Amino acid sequence: LTGLPQHFQRLVDELARLPSIGGKSALRLAYHIISANPEQGQALAAAVEQAIANISFCSRCFFFAEAEQCVVCNNPSRDQRTLCVVEKPMDVLAVERMGEYRGLYHVLHGVWAPLRGISPDKLKLKELTQRIEQDQVLEVILATSSTVEGDATASYIARMLAQHGVSVSRLAQGMPKGGELEYADDLTLSRALSGRNRLSI
Amino acid sequence: LTGLPQHFQRLVDELARLPSIGGKSALRLAYHIISANPEQGQALAAAVEQAIANISFCSRCFFFAEAEQCVVCNNPSRDQRTLCVVEKPMDVLAVERMGEYRGLYHVLHGVWAPLRGISPDKLKLKELTQRIEQDQVLEVILATSSTVEGDATASYIARMLAQHGVSVSRLAQGMPKGGELEYADDLTLSRALSGRNRLSI
Numbered sequence: 001l002t003g004l005p006q007h008f009q010r011l012v013d014e015l016a017r018l019p020s021i022g023g024k025s026a027l028r029l030a031y032h033i034i035s036a037n038p039e040q041g042q043a044l045a046a047a048v049e050q051a052i053a054n055i056s057f058c059s060r061c062f063f064f065a066e067a068e069q070c071v072v073c074n075n076p077s078r079d080q081r082t083l084c085v086v087e088k089p090m091d092v093l094a095v096e097r098m099g100e101y102r103g104l105y106h107v108l109h110g111v112w113a114p115l116r117g118i119s120p121d122k123l124k125l126k127e128l129t130q131r132i133e134q135d136q137v138l139e140v141i142l143a144t145s146s147t148v149e150g151d152a153t154a155s156y157i158a159r160m161l162a163q164h165g166v167s168v169s170r171l172a173q174g175m176p177k178g179g180e181l182e183y184a185d186d187l188t189l190s191r192a193l194s195g196r197n198r199l200s201i
Numbered sequence: 202l203t204g205l206p207q208h209f210q211r212l213v214d215e216l217a218r219l220p221s222i223g224g225k226s227a228l229r230l231a232y233h234i235i236s237a238n239p240e241q242g243q244a245l246a247a248a249v250e251q252a253i254a255n256i257s258f259c260s261r262c263f264f265f266a267e268a269e270q271c272v273v274c275n276n277p278s279r280d281q282r283t284l285c286v287v288e289k290p291m292d293v294l295a296v297e298r299m300g301e302y303r304g305l306y307h308v309l310h311g312v313w314a315p316l317r318g319i320s321p322d323k324l325k326l327k328e329l330t331q332r333i334e335q336d337q338v339l340e341v342i343l344a345t346s347s348t349v350e351g352d353a354t355a356s357y358i359a360r361m362l363a364q365h366g367v368s369v370s371r372l373a374q375g376m377p378k379g380g381e382l383e384y385a386d387d388l389t390l391s392r393a394l395s396g397r398n399r400l401s402i
Contacts, residue, residue: 019233
Protein backbone atom coordinates (compact mmCIF):
# COMPACT_ATOMS: atom_id res chain seq x y z
CA LEU A 1 0.00 0.00 0.00
CA THR A 2 1.66 3.21 -1.11
CA GLY A 3 -1.03 5.66 -0.06
CA LEU A 4 -4.50 7.00 -0.58
CA PRO A 5 -6.74 6.31 -3.56
CA GLN A 6 -5.94 8.75 -6.35
CA HIS A 7 -9.24 10.66 -6.20
CA PHE A 8 -8.95 11.01 -2.45
CA GLN A 9 -5.38 12.28 -2.68
CA ARG A 10 -6.45 14.82 -5.25
CA LEU A 11 -9.22 16.10 -2.99
CA VAL A 12 -6.77 16.35 -0.08
CA ASP A 13 -4.33 18.30 -2.29
CA GLU A 14 -6.99 20.75 -3.47
CA LEU A 15 -8.22 21.36 0.09
CA ALA A 16 -4.66 21.87 1.32
CA ARG A 17 -4.22 24.71 -1.21
CA LEU A 18 -6.80 26.75 0.69
CA PRO A 19 -5.38 29.25 3.19
CA SER A 20 -4.95 28.07 6.80
CA ILE A 21 -5.79 24.46 5.86
CA GLY A 22 -2.78 22.24 6.59
CA GLY A 23 -2.17 18.67 5.48
CA LYS A 24 -3.85 17.07 8.51
CA SER A 25 -6.91 19.34 8.30
CA ALA A 26 -7.20 18.61 4.58
CA LEU A 27 -7.21 14.86 5.31
CA ARG A 28 -9.91 15.27 7.96
CA LEU A 29 -12.06 17.47 5.70
CA ALA A 30 -11.70 15.09 2.76
CA TYR A 31 -12.69 12.14 4.97
CA HIS A 32 -15.75 14.08 6.14
CA ILE A 33 -16.72 14.92 2.55
CA ILE A 34 -16.46 11.27 1.53
CA SER A 35 -18.24 9.94 4.62
CA ALA A 36 -21.10 12.46 4.85
CA ASN A 37 -24.15 11.96 2.69
CA PRO A 38 -23.32 12.59 -0.97
CA GLU A 39 -25.82 15.49 -1.19
CA GLN A 40 -23.69 17.56 1.19
CA GLY A 41 -20.57 17.13 -0.93
CA GLN A 42 -22.48 17.82 -4.14
CA ALA A 43 -23.94 20.97 -2.58
CA LEU A 44 -20.44 22.12 -1.68
CA ALA A 45 -19.10 21.49 -5.18
CA ALA A 46 -22.09 23.29 -6.72
CA ALA A 47 -21.71 26.24 -4.33
CA VAL A 48 -18.05 26.62 -5.29
CA GLU A 49 -18.85 26.47 -9.02
CA GLN A 50 -21.77 28.87 -8.83
CA ALA A 51 -19.89 31.34 -6.67
CA ILE A 52 -17.02 31.40 -9.17
CA ALA A 53 -19.41 31.75 -12.09
CA ASN A 54 -21.69 34.39 -10.59
CA ILE A 55 -19.72 36.53 -8.19
CA SER A 56 -17.16 39.00 -9.26
CA PHE A 57 -16.06 42.33 -7.91
CA CYS A 58 -17.75 45.67 -8.42
CA SER A 59 -16.07 47.54 -11.28
CA ARG A 60 -16.16 50.73 -9.21
CA CYS A 61 -15.36 49.83 -5.58
CA PHE A 62 -14.25 46.15 -5.88
CA PHE A 63 -16.70 44.89 -3.26
CA PHE A 64 -18.52 41.63 -4.12
CA ALA A 65 -20.99 42.09 -6.93
CA GLU A 66 -23.35 39.85 -8.86
CA ALA A 67 -23.72 42.51 -11.53
CA GLU A 68 -21.38 45.11 -13.07
CA GLN A 69 -21.63 47.20 -9.90
CA CYS A 70 -22.32 46.24 -6.28
CA VAL A 71 -25.46 47.02 -4.28
CA VAL A 72 -23.75 49.90 -2.46
CA CYS A 73 -22.55 51.67 -5.62
CA ASN A 74 -25.95 51.09 -7.23
CA ASN A 75 -27.76 52.82 -4.38
CA PRO A 76 -28.36 56.47 -5.44
CA SER A 77 -29.14 57.56 -1.87
CA ARG A 78 -25.55 56.94 -0.76
CA ASP A 79 -23.21 59.91 -0.56
CA GLN A 80 -21.20 59.62 -3.79
CA ARG A 81 -18.44 62.05 -2.72
CA THR A 82 -17.23 60.14 0.35
CA LEU A 83 -15.12 56.99 0.14
CA CYS A 84 -14.26 54.55 2.94
CA VAL A 85 -11.08 52.66 1.99
CA VAL A 86 -10.87 49.10 3.40
CA GLU A 87 -8.60 46.11 2.89
CA LYS A 88 -11.08 43.30 2.21
CA PRO A 89 -14.71 42.93 1.08
CA MET A 90 -15.57 41.55 4.54
CA ASP A 91 -14.53 44.88 6.05
CA VAL A 92 -17.37 46.52 4.10
CA LEU A 93 -19.77 44.25 5.97
CA ALA A 94 -18.31 45.32 9.31
CA VAL A 95 -18.82 49.02 8.53
CA GLU A 96 -22.31 48.38 7.12
CA ARG A 97 -23.27 46.44 10.26
CA MET A 98 -22.66 49.56 12.30
CA GLY A 99 -25.34 51.25 10.17
CA GLU A 100 -24.00 54.81 10.43
CA TYR A 101 -21.92 55.24 7.28
CA ARG A 102 -23.74 56.62 4.23
CA GLY A 103 -20.88 56.99 1.72
CA LEU A 104 -19.35 54.53 -0.75
CA TYR A 105 -16.41 52.15 -0.36
CA HIS A 106 -13.14 51.32 -2.03
CA VAL A 107 -11.75 47.82 -1.41
CA LEU A 108 -7.96 47.61 -1.79
CA HIS A 109 -7.85 43.79 -1.85
CA GLY A 110 -4.79 43.64 0.36
CA VAL A 111 -2.38 45.70 2.42
CA TRP A 112 1.10 46.95 1.69
CA ALA A 113 3.21 44.19 3.23
CA PRO A 114 6.82 44.33 2.00
CA LEU A 115 7.82 41.42 4.29
CA ARG A 116 5.26 39.20 2.56
CA GLY A 117 6.18 40.53 -0.88
CA ILE A 118 3.00 42.58 -1.36
CA SER A 119 3.89 45.90 -2.95
CA PRO A 120 1.49 48.86 -3.35
CA ASP A 121 0.99 48.13 -7.05
CA LYS A 122 -0.84 44.91 -6.08
CA LEU A 123 -3.55 47.02 -4.40
CA LYS A 124 -6.40 48.87 -6.15
CA LEU A 125 -4.65 52.25 -5.76
CA LYS A 126 -4.53 53.40 -9.38
CA GLU A 127 -8.29 52.80 -9.45
CA LEU A 128 -8.67 54.85 -6.25
CA THR A 129 -6.98 57.95 -7.67
CA GLN A 130 -8.92 57.61 -10.94
CA ARG A 131 -12.17 57.44 -8.99
CA ILE A 132 -11.30 60.43 -6.87
CA GLU A 133 -10.67 62.49 -10.00
CA GLN A 134 -13.65 61.26 -12.04
CA ASP A 135 -16.27 61.32 -9.27
CA GLN A 136 -15.00 64.53 -7.63
CA VAL A 137 -14.66 62.81 -4.27
CA LEU A 138 -14.44 65.20 -1.32
CA GLU A 139 -13.50 62.92 1.57
CA VAL A 140 -11.51 59.69 1.92
CA ILE A 141 -11.69 57.76 5.21
CA LEU A 142 -8.82 55.31 5.59
CA ALA A 143 -10.25 52.29 7.42
CA THR A 144 -7.41 49.84 6.96
CA SER A 145 -6.60 47.64 9.99
CA SER A 146 -4.88 49.05 13.08
CA THR A 147 -1.87 46.83 12.39
CA VAL A 148 1.63 47.82 11.34
CA GLU A 149 0.75 46.92 7.76
CA GLY A 150 -2.62 48.68 7.88
CA ASP A 151 -0.98 51.82 9.30
CA ALA A 152 1.75 51.77 6.64
CA THR A 153 -0.86 51.38 3.90
CA ALA A 154 -2.88 54.29 5.28
CA SER A 155 0.22 56.53 5.41
CA TYR A 156 1.14 55.52 1.87
CA ILE A 157 -2.34 56.41 0.59
CA ALA A 158 -2.40 59.69 2.54
CA ARG A 159 0.90 60.72 0.88
CA MET A 160 -0.36 59.55 -2.51
CA LEU A 161 -3.51 61.66 -2.20
CA ALA A 162 -1.77 64.77 -0.87
CA GLN A 163 -1.96 66.66 -4.16
CA HIS A 164 -5.51 65.56 -5.04
CA GLY A 165 -7.26 68.21 -2.94
CA VAL A 166 -9.30 65.69 -1.00
CA SER A 167 -9.86 65.51 2.77
CA VAL A 168 -8.13 62.36 4.09
CA SER A 169 -8.83 60.95 7.56
CA ARG A 170 -7.97 57.77 9.43
CA LEU A 171 -10.14 55.77 11.88
CA ALA A 172 -9.37 56.82 15.48
CA GLN A 173 -7.09 54.50 17.42
CA GLY A 174 -7.39 54.11 21.17
CA MET A 175 -8.95 52.06 23.90
CA PRO A 176 -11.69 49.69 22.64
CA LYS A 177 -15.08 50.41 24.23
CA GLY A 178 -15.37 48.32 27.41
CA GLY A 179 -11.62 47.67 27.50
CA GLU A 180 -10.00 47.75 30.95
CA LEU A 181 -6.76 49.70 31.25
CA GLU A 182 -5.11 46.85 33.16
CA TYR A 183 -5.41 44.53 30.15
CA ALA A 184 -4.61 46.99 27.36
CA ASP A 185 -1.48 46.18 25.37
CA ASP A 186 1.33 48.76 25.29
CA LEU A 187 0.77 49.90 21.72
CA THR A 188 -2.97 50.44 22.19
CA LEU A 189 -2.32 52.40 25.36
CA SER A 190 0.38 54.46 23.67
CA ARG A 191 -1.97 55.31 20.79
CA ALA A 192 -4.78 56.15 23.20
CA LEU A 193 -2.47 58.48 25.12
CA SER A 194 -0.98 60.28 22.14
CA GLY A 195 -4.45 60.68 20.61
CA ARG A 196 -6.06 61.93 23.83
CA ASN A 197 -8.94 64.35 23.47
CA ARG A 198 -9.38 67.50 25.54
CA LEU A 199 -12.61 67.42 27.52
CA SER A 200 -14.63 70.63 27.62
CA ILE A 201 -15.81 71.48 31.11
CA LEU B 202 -27.05 46.51 2.32
CA THR B 203 -28.37 43.51 4.20
CA GLY B 204 -25.48 41.18 3.64
CA LEU B 205 -23.48 39.13 1.19
CA PRO B 206 -24.47 38.26 -2.38
CA GLN B 207 -26.64 35.15 -2.35
CA HIS B 208 -24.13 32.87 -4.10
CA PHE B 209 -21.38 33.97 -1.75
CA GLN B 210 -23.55 33.39 1.32
CA ARG B 211 -24.38 29.91 0.07
CA LEU B 212 -20.70 29.07 -0.38
CA VAL B 213 -19.96 30.36 3.14
CA ASP B 214 -22.81 28.22 4.53
CA GLU B 215 -21.60 25.07 2.77
CA LEU B 216 -18.02 25.60 3.94
CA ALA B 217 -19.22 26.23 7.51
CA ARG B 218 -20.90 22.78 7.52
CA LEU B 219 -17.47 21.15 7.31
CA PRO B 220 -16.00 20.03 10.65
CA SER B 221 -13.74 22.51 12.47
CA ILE B 222 -14.58 25.32 10.02
CA GLY B 223 -16.30 28.15 11.90
CA GLY B 224 -18.17 31.10 10.45
CA LYS B 225 -15.12 33.36 10.20
CA SER B 226 -12.96 30.66 8.58
CA ALA B 227 -15.74 29.92 6.11
CA LEU B 228 -15.86 33.61 5.13
CA ARG B 229 -12.11 33.71 4.65
CA LEU B 230 -12.06 30.49 2.60
CA ALA B 231 -14.97 31.66 0.43
CA TYR B 232 -13.20 34.98 -0.21
CA HIS B 233 -10.06 33.07 -1.21
CA ILE B 234 -12.02 30.82 -3.57
CA ILE B 235 -13.64 33.83 -5.25
CA SER B 236 -10.40 35.84 -5.43
CA ALA B 237 -8.00 33.11 -6.57
CA ASN B 238 -7.82 32.23 -10.22
CA PRO B 239 -11.02 30.45 -11.32
CA GLU B 240 -9.09 27.28 -12.27
CA GLN B 241 -8.24 26.65 -8.63
CA GLY B 242 -11.87 26.84 -7.54
CA GLN B 243 -13.01 24.70 -10.45
CA ALA B 244 -10.35 22.12 -9.59
CA LEU B 245 -11.62 22.02 -6.01
CA ALA B 246 -15.25 21.57 -7.11
CA ALA B 247 -14.23 18.83 -9.55
CA ALA B 248 -12.11 17.08 -6.92
CA VAL B 249 -15.06 17.03 -4.49
CA GLU B 250 -17.42 15.67 -7.13
CA GLN B 251 -15.03 13.01 -8.40
CA ALA B 252 -14.10 11.88 -4.91
CA ILE B 253 -17.78 11.44 -4.03
CA ALA B 254 -18.45 9.61 -7.29
CA ASN B 255 -15.42 7.34 -7.25
CA ILE B 256 -14.42 6.61 -3.69
CA SER B 257 -16.38 4.41 -1.41
CA PHE B 258 -15.43 2.07 1.37
CA CYS B 259 -14.14 -1.49 1.03
CA SER B 260 -17.03 -3.93 1.48
CA ARG B 261 -14.82 -6.09 3.69
CA CYS B 262 -12.71 -3.78 5.91
CA PHE B 263 -14.30 -0.34 5.23
CA PHE B 264 -11.02 1.33 4.30
CA PHE B 265 -11.14 3.65 1.27
CA ALA B 266 -11.67 1.73 -1.95
CA GLU B 267 -12.05 2.67 -5.59
CA ALA B 268 -13.39 -0.83 -6.35
CA GLU B 269 -15.51 -3.32 -4.42
CA GLN B 270 -12.58 -4.12 -2.16
CA CYS B 271 -9.58 -2.05 -1.10
CA VAL B 272 -5.97 -2.59 -2.13
CA VAL B 273 -5.12 -4.23 1.19
CA CYS B 274 -7.94 -6.78 1.09
CA ASN B 275 -7.15 -7.47 -2.58
CA ASN B 276 -3.53 -8.33 -1.80
CA PRO B 277 -3.30 -12.14 -1.50
CA SER B 278 0.10 -11.96 0.21
CA ARG B 279 -1.41 -10.34 3.31
CA ASP B 280 -2.17 -12.57 6.31
CA GLN B 281 -5.94 -13.12 6.00
CA ARG B 282 -6.37 -14.42 9.56
CA THR B 283 -5.14 -11.34 11.43
CA LEU B 284 -7.18 -8.14 11.76
CA CYS B 285 -6.04 -4.77 13.02
CA VAL B 286 -9.07 -2.81 14.24
CA VAL B 287 -8.80 0.98 13.84
CA GLU B 288 -11.14 3.95 14.21
CA LYS B 289 -10.65 5.80 10.93
CA PRO B 290 -9.32 5.09 7.43
CA MET B 291 -6.40 7.45 8.12
CA ASP B 292 -5.29 5.14 10.93
CA VAL B 293 -4.70 2.41 8.33
CA LEU B 294 -2.20 4.73 6.66
CA ALA B 295 -0.37 5.26 9.97
CA VAL B 296 0.03 1.51 10.51
CA GLU B 297 1.01 0.94 6.86
CA ARG B 298 3.61 3.70 7.07
CA MET B 299 5.38 1.71 9.80
CA GLY B 300 5.77 -1.11 7.24
CA GLU B 301 5.75 -4.02 9.70
CA TYR B 302 2.15 -5.18 9.75
CA ARG B 303 1.20 -7.89 7.24
CA GLY B 304 -2.42 -8.65 8.21
CA LEU B 305 -5.71 -7.03 7.17
CA TYR B 306 -7.66 -4.16 8.75
CA HIS B 307 -11.12 -3.43 10.03
CA VAL B 308 -12.15 0.23 10.14
CA LEU B 309 -14.84 0.98 12.75
CA HIS B 310 -15.65 4.48 11.39
CA GLY B 311 -15.91 5.96 14.86
CA VAL B 312 -15.45 5.29 18.54
CA TRP B 313 -17.93 4.49 21.26
CA ALA B 314 -18.57 7.98 22.68
CA PRO B 315 -21.72 8.06 24.82
CA LEU B 316 -21.15 11.71 25.74
CA ARG B 317 -21.26 12.65 22.05
CA GLY B 318 -24.21 10.33 21.41
CA ILE B 319 -22.24 7.73 19.48
CA SER B 320 -23.41 4.27 20.52
CA PRO B 321 -21.66 1.00 19.56
CA ASP B 322 -24.32 0.19 16.95
CA LYS B 323 -23.01 3.16 14.89
CA LEU B 324 -19.66 1.35 14.48
CA LYS B 325 -18.88 -1.49 12.07
CA LEU B 326 -19.05 -4.12 14.86
CA LYS B 327 -21.68 -6.49 13.44
CA GLU B 328 -19.51 -6.63 10.31
CA LEU B 329 -16.46 -7.39 12.48
CA THR B 330 -18.01 -10.44 14.15
CA GLN B 331 -19.36 -11.68 10.79
CA ARG B 332 -15.88 -11.39 9.28
CA ILE B 333 -14.27 -13.18 12.20
CA GLU B 334 -16.66 -16.11 11.75
CA GLN B 335 -16.58 -16.26 7.94
CA ASP B 336 -12.85 -15.77 7.45
CA GLN B 337 -11.78 -17.86 10.47
CA VAL B 338 -9.77 -15.01 11.89
CA LEU B 339 -7.22 -16.06 14.53
CA GLU B 340 -6.04 -12.74 15.94
CA VAL B 341 -7.59 -9.33 16.46
CA ILE B 342 -5.33 -6.39 17.36
CA LEU B 343 -7.26 -3.49 18.85
CA ALA B 344 -5.53 -0.33 17.62
CA THR B 345 -8.09 2.27 18.66
CA SER B 346 -6.69 5.53 20.09
CA SER B 347 -5.16 5.69 23.56
CA THR B 348 -7.95 8.01 24.66
CA VAL B 349 -10.75 7.35 27.15
CA GLU B 350 -13.10 6.70 24.23
CA GLY B 351 -10.60 4.52 22.38
CA ASP B 352 -9.95 2.47 25.52
CA ALA B 353 -13.68 2.05 26.18
CA THR B 354 -14.22 0.94 22.59
CA ALA B 355 -11.37 -1.58 22.84
CA SER B 356 -12.80 -3.02 26.10
CA TYR B 357 -16.24 -3.24 24.54
CA ILE B 358 -14.91 -5.14 21.52
CA ALA B 359 -12.78 -7.44 23.72
CA ARG B 360 -15.88 -8.39 25.73
CA MET B 361 -17.92 -8.79 22.54
CA LEU B 362 -15.35 -11.18 21.04
CA ALA B 363 -14.84 -13.21 24.25
CA GLN B 364 -16.89 -16.20 23.02
CA HIS B 365 -15.54 -16.14 19.44
CA GLY B 366 -12.38 -18.10 20.20
CA VAL B 367 -10.08 -15.46 18.75
CA SER B 368 -6.92 -14.01 20.29
CA VAL B 369 -7.55 -10.34 21.17
CA SER B 370 -4.76 -7.91 21.95
CA ARG B 371 -4.44 -4.16 22.44
CA LEU B 372 -1.59 -1.85 21.37
CA ALA B 373 0.86 -1.34 24.25
CA GLN B 374 0.51 1.91 26.17
CA GLY B 375 3.48 3.57 27.81
CA MET B 376 6.17 6.15 27.30
CA PRO B 377 6.48 7.36 23.69
CA LYS B 378 9.91 6.68 22.20
CA GLY B 379 12.11 9.69 22.89
CA GLY B 380 9.75 10.98 25.58
CA GLU B 381 11.38 12.50 28.66
CA LEU B 382 9.98 11.43 32.01
CA GLU B 383 9.87 15.01 33.22
CA TYR B 384 7.35 15.96 30.55
CA ALA B 385 5.17 12.83 30.61
CA ASP B 386 1.56 13.42 31.67
CA ASP B 387 0.24 11.55 34.70
CA LEU B 388 -1.91 9.09 32.81
CA THR B 389 0.85 8.09 30.39
CA LEU B 390 3.25 7.59 33.28
CA SER B 391 0.67 5.57 35.23
CA ARG B 392 0.08 3.32 32.19
CA ALA B 393 3.82 2.94 31.63
CA LEU B 394 4.31 1.94 35.28
CA SER B 395 1.44 -0.54 35.48
CA GLY B 396 2.50 -2.09 32.17
CA ARG B 397 6.21 -2.31 33.11
CA ASN B 398 8.21 -5.16 31.62
CA ARG B 399 10.65 -7.32 33.56
CA LEU B 400 14.16 -7.07 32.12
CA SER B 401 16.08 -10.30 31.83
CA ILE B 402 19.65 -9.99 33.14
